[in-house]
Amino acid sequence: MKSASPLNVFVASTPLQLISCSEARHFYGSSRETTLLIIARPDNRETEEQMAFLAEALGWHGIETIHLKKSSFYLRLGAVARNLARRTIKRLFIGNKSSWIHEVFYRGFDSEQLIFVDDGLATVRYYHAIHDEGIASRISSGKKRLLSAMGIRIHRTVPDVIAFFTCFPLQSSDLVEVQVHDFPVFRDTFKTSARDSDLTPLVGFLGQPFGGEDRLQQLRLQIQHVVERHPDSPIVYFMHRKETRADLERALAGFPVEIRQAGRPIEVEVALSGETYIAFYSFASTALFTLKKIFPEMQVFQIDDSALSAKLLYYGEIVGMFNSIGVETTSL
Structure with a gap:
């Protein structure tokens, strides 16, 4: 480790977690010298590439970073543990609260403050x-x-009051202390580019690996709904990094939809592509919320799908949060 000063340790496994860590690092004033970033077992190559892009763009270059890859996870984790055991952790920022991998950090290492991003x-x-x-x-x-x-x-008792650093409008309570942000670092980094007026305006659809065995069947109905609402506009389906093109091509056969794997988070794609979007749609993708919060002028629609909504915990509250920032609801 580079410095004897107390560390601010950030643990992230997905692009959104890393974006959230970037916002938290700025908000809490974590200096370059006292910051340690741990990339903890991204789920696939696409995720790794997106996180590498974000780390460079959002100012993590030059900051001590440890990559815990699947191939050498346990070996590298042991080395990290030996290093952290000799250091004082001021704040520990955790991305995936329900992952045992992330739990190793917040139950295995003492810190002055635990913050969930x-x-x-x-x-x-x-x-x-x-x-x-x-x-x-x-x-x-x-x-x-x-x-x-x-x-x-694994010894640490979780604090009585946990801090949440979030973009969602959650309320502080006697168990959770909430700090809400609206992506100031992202806005400053990815300034919206000028739109190319020569390009045809698009309609975007946000994929998500949710719904179990009903997912692809309901996806066809959702895409049909969007096509009927925008019969004269090109529709682009943005794949979630956990979706496969072959499954989508079979499910969406016959629809005038272009399937894209953007290669970078959709929020970045919208900011930098120069393309104009008439609207974005999805059932309950997180990006419905983040896109509307970052680009408030954009039309964003949540598709009310009763077959899938019954499977989503706190569906009513989630839709309410979408609506609170201007995401509109349209029903199948």
């Missing part, structure tokens, strides 16, 4: 879980034994 709409679910049942551990007894052999003792 956004992990999409899972943030809302976890906020309620804390109030309903506390923080349930995801670390099995077998993993505890393995971690202990590596020198990591």
Whole structure:
């Protein structure tokens, strides 16, 4: 580790978590010398590439960064544990509250303050879980034994009051202290580019790997709904990084839809592409909220799909949060 000063440690596994960590680093004034970023097992190559792009763009270059990849995860985790055991952690910023990998950090290492940053709409679910049942551990007894052999003792009691640093309009309580932000670092970094007036305006659809066995069937109905609302506009389907093109091509066969894998988070794509979007649609993608919050002039629609809404916890509250910032609801 570079400095004997107390550390601010940021743990992220997805692009949104890293964007959220960037906002938190700015808000809490974490200096370059006292910052440690841990990229904890991104789920695939697409995620790794997006996070590498964001780390460079959002000012993490030159900051000590540790990559915990799947291939060498346990070996590298042991080395990180030995280093952190000798250091004082001032603030520990956690991206995925329900991941056992992230839990290793907030239960295995002492810090002066524990702060949860956004992990999409899972943030809302976890906020309620804390109030309903506390923080349930995801670390099995077998993993505890393995971690202990590596020198990591899962010992820490979670604080009575946990801080949330979030873009969602959640309320502080006796268990959660909420700080809401509106992406000032993102806005300053990715200034909206001038739109190319020679390009045809598009309609965007945000993919998401939600819905189980009904997902693709309902997706066809949602796309049909969008096509009927915009019969003369090109429609672009932006794949979620966990979706596969082959599945989507089969499901959307016959619809005039272009399937794209943007290669960078959709918020960045909208800011930098120069293309104009008439509207964006999805069932309940987190990006419906972030796009509307970052680009308030844009039309954003949440598709009310009763077959999927029954499967989404706190659906009414989530739709209410969408509506509170101007996301409109349209029903199938």
